[in-house]
Structures are given as structure tokens and as C-alpha cells.
Amino acid sequence: MTNVFPLSASEALKTRIQTREAKIGVVGMGYVGLPLSLLFSGEGFAVTGFDIDAKKVDILNGGKSYIVRISETEILAAAKNGFFATCDYSLIAGMDAIIICVPTPLNDHHEPDMSYITGTLRAMAPHVQPGKLIVLESTTYPGTTEEVVVPILEKENGRGLLAARGPEDTGLYVAFSPEREDPGNDTVARRDIPKVIGGCGPVALDLAQVIYSCIFNRTVLVSSPAVAEMTKLLENIYRCVNIALVNELKQLCLRMGIDIFEVIAAAKTKPFGFQAFYPGPGLGGHCIPIDPFYLSWKAREFDFHTRFIELAGEVNINMPYFVIEQTAAGLNEQEKSIKGSKILVLGLAYKKDIDDLRESPSLTIIELLRQRGAKVFYNDPYFPTVGHGRNYDLNMTNTPLDDLGQYDAVLISTDHSTYDYARIVNESRLVIDTRNATKGIVSKKVVHC
Ligand SMILES: NC(=O)c1ccc[n+]([C@@H]2O[C@H](COP(=O)([O-])OP(=O)(O)OC[C@H]3O[C@@H](n4cnc5c(N)ncnc54)[C@H](O)[C@@H]3O)[C@@H](O)[C@H]2O)c1
DSSP states (O other): OOOOSOOOHHHHHHHHHHTTOOEEEEEOOSTTHHHHHHHHHHTTOEEEEEOSOHHHHHHHHTTOOSSTTSOHHHHHHHHHTTOEEESOGGGGGGOSEEEEOOOOOBOTTSSBOTHHHHHHHHHHGGGOOTTOEEEEOSOOOTTHIIIIIHHHHHHHSSSOOOBOOSSOOOSBEEEEOOOOOOTTOOSSOGGGSOEEEEESSHHHHHHHHHHHHTTOSOEEEESOHHHHHHHHHHHHHHHHHHHHHHHHHHHHHHHHTOOHHHHHHHHTTOSSSOOOOOOOSOOOSSSTTTHHHHHHHHHHTTTOOOHHHHHHHHHHHHHHHHHHHHHHHHHHHTTOOSTTOEEEEEOOSSSTTOOOOTTOHHHHHHHHHHHTTOEEEEEOTTOSEEEEOSSOEEEEEOOOSOOGGGSSEEEEOSOOTTSOHHHHHHHOSOEEESSOTTTTOOOTTEEEO
């Protein structure tokens, strides 16, 4: 017997998702959007990747990858499932679900730069069709989905389409679901990371849950997009504050002659109430140094001052300067100064074994050393060259790891696993170790900081 009642818009979309007929558009083919596209593609969905960077689009359509941990084989397999990339926003019209993964940096005044999100929404709004799901994944302040995303989509679609906020089953279904990736961490499969979702209304929430359940083993539904947005910020602020705490304690421990890493290893044996965080040369990456300030900015609207965030920011931002002080002290012991010294910085990436240097403290350290008159070189297997970015202008080429004795100091800024630390200590005249990478190697040449 055939069903005489036509399906509602959301039921029809749900069926298309369940049968894998739904077409998924992912906007922003970066560290978040590209792996997400491949996950959906692996589940049998035809995925279209949207990006404003024509170079990235060409690379992907040529079956190649620009992210080290994503292989050509994965791109080619996805292409067989219908994956392709485009700069053409008119193709949004053919998508059943659109997931937005564009950058959310800070501007020069340390305030949220929402231009990528608003630019994306303005470009896609005229093409969005009724009965479609739109999810924002970019990290942002609480309120963004309902105060920025929905109004732009409603105002700029030009056809009077509205978001379904209540139980009504018409219009646009809008939700927020934060990305929780931890680059370089292979201990948890992406699929096993629970996916938090907040919807503008129950229909959007239900649809977002259905689509994400195809690629994640567990979804966590919360009562609103703002709760989901705040959840992501809490997670990152928690990391930022705890890293600042150990960074401050490291400085105290050095003065007291105590090894902070030994202390953390001992504290970690407590089976409850303690989670280990490790000190380093400063914060890096697209998330931890930036996201907390999205909340600080929003808090001002409520006459609220986020003191923990500010204090953690102050401690963490100061860490590269502390590294420079310790380097100067190490050179001083050898009757040298930073000025005129040849210094090799090991590791540009903001953490080990990844090819991402956004906000990396290594960049600041190199700039500070140069400002003080050092001749600086770097080695990083992930970066043959480094040019200039939003906050740096280096224009350097990777130096091979030979003849370490020619440098006045070798500064370990990122502890990539491929480095042979025993050899580095053995062959160098002075080693500045910001990561405890030389743990277990006893040598007077090593300065821990
Ligand atoms: N990288 C991570 O580990 C990570 C983890 C969790 C959350 N996030 C969040 O996810 C979001 C994306 O981060 P990412 O690391 O993937 O950034 P990314 O810079 O690697 O990628 C973003 C992509 O979006 C593209 N883009 C910019 N404006 C666009 C537009 N108007 N239309 C289409 N494409 C556009 C860029 O060209 C780029 O390819 C950010 O909000 C970030 O905070 C990132």
C-alpha cells in the first residue's frame, strides 16, 4: 500500500539523509571542513566542498591534498563518491544540508572577526532553499547562531524564507554544532568524539542529530545553539586557564630548583580530581589562544569582566618572552649574548607532529631573537619554507639538521617525534628545551625553560 499522506519537508529531508540521497555542502575546506567532508563521503553521501580559495579547490579537484594527515588516496576515494570542490555559491541551491566551517580569528583590536561567517552567509543566502538544514561549526561566542546566522539568512535570501524556531515544519532549519578535533591526537577516533548539537527549534535539532549520527557514534543534544556555543568555549577556556597555571608554576619551579614535569607526573597518579596539563613556550593553534577572547568580548555586553581569561592570556602571551630570557641566561653562562649568536630553532608547528603553524609561539620566539640581533635558523620537517602571515613576516627556509656544533644555541620549541634528542644534545653547544623533550638525558648543556 502506498503512503497517501505526503511527507512534511523535514520528514522528506530525514528520509533523504537516512537513504544517503541527501547532498551535503561543506563551506570552508580547511582543517575542520575537509576531514568532515571525507567522513560524510565515507558514509556514502555526495559532498560538495565550497571555498573562496580557488587554489585549494583546484588541488582537491586534482585529487591532491594540502593537509599532511589527509592523503591523496582519501581525496580520490571521496571523488569516486561524488566529492568535488567549488567556489561557486550558486551550487548551494542543490544542497540538502550545508555545514559552515570557516575561520573565526580575532581582529587587530583582539575582538571577534566575524567577517568570514557573515561573508559566507551573505554569499549563500540567495541560494538557500526552504526545507534545508544549515549548521554552523565555527567556534564563536554564545548567541551567534540566533543573533547573526539566522537574521542574515532570513534577511538576505530575498524570498521571505524564515527559520523554523518552534515546532513548525517549514522554512530553514538552523543549528550549531562545535568542532572538537584535536590535531595530531590519534588516541580517539574522530567518530568516537561525541558531537554536541543545539538547534533553533526542535525540528532543526532533530535533523542535525540525524545527519551527525551518520558519522558520529554519539550525539549530545542541548537545549539551544547558545548552550552548544558556550560548551565549546568552556572546553577551550578550561585548557587555556590550566595551561597558564602550569606555565606560571613552571617559572616558579625553575627558581626553586624543582622539575615541574616530575611534579605533574606524580600528581597525575591521583585517580580523581586532577587532569595533567603541560607547560610550554606559549599557546598556539587556531583555538586556544583565540576562542576565550570571543567570550570576553561578548561578556562586555553584560557588564561582565572575564578575569580568568584575561589572566591566563597574560601568562601565556608572556611565555615566549620568558624563553628569550632563559636563552639569554644560557648564553650568558658561556659568556655570549643573544646579539650576534647563531641560534637554531627546532620546530615551527604549534605542537608536535602536525603541519599547522597558526599562532605558533615559535614564530614569536624567532621574531624576538631576530629583534635582539641573533642570526636565526629553523628546522621543521613539516615546513620547507615559512613566509609571512597575519602576525609574522619571516621569509626563511628550512635548515638541515647537520653540523649542530656551528650554532651557539639550539632551541627546542616544538618536540616533533622525529627528532633524535640524544644526538641533538650530544652535538650541540647549548640546548634550550621548552618542552622537556630531553627528559632523561643528563647534560649541563641543557637549559630547561
Ligand atoms: N583546526 C582545528 O583544530 C579546529 C578545532 C576546533 C574548531 N575549529 C574551528 O573551526 C573553524 C574553522 O577552522 P579551520 O581550522 O578549519 O580553519 P582553516 O583556516 O583551516 O579553514 C577555513 C577555510 O575556510 C575558507 N573560507 C574562508 N572564508 C570563506 C567563505 N566566505 N566561503 C568559503 N570558504 C571560506 C578558507 O579559504 C579556508 O580554506 C574555526 O572557527 C575554528 O576556530 C578549528
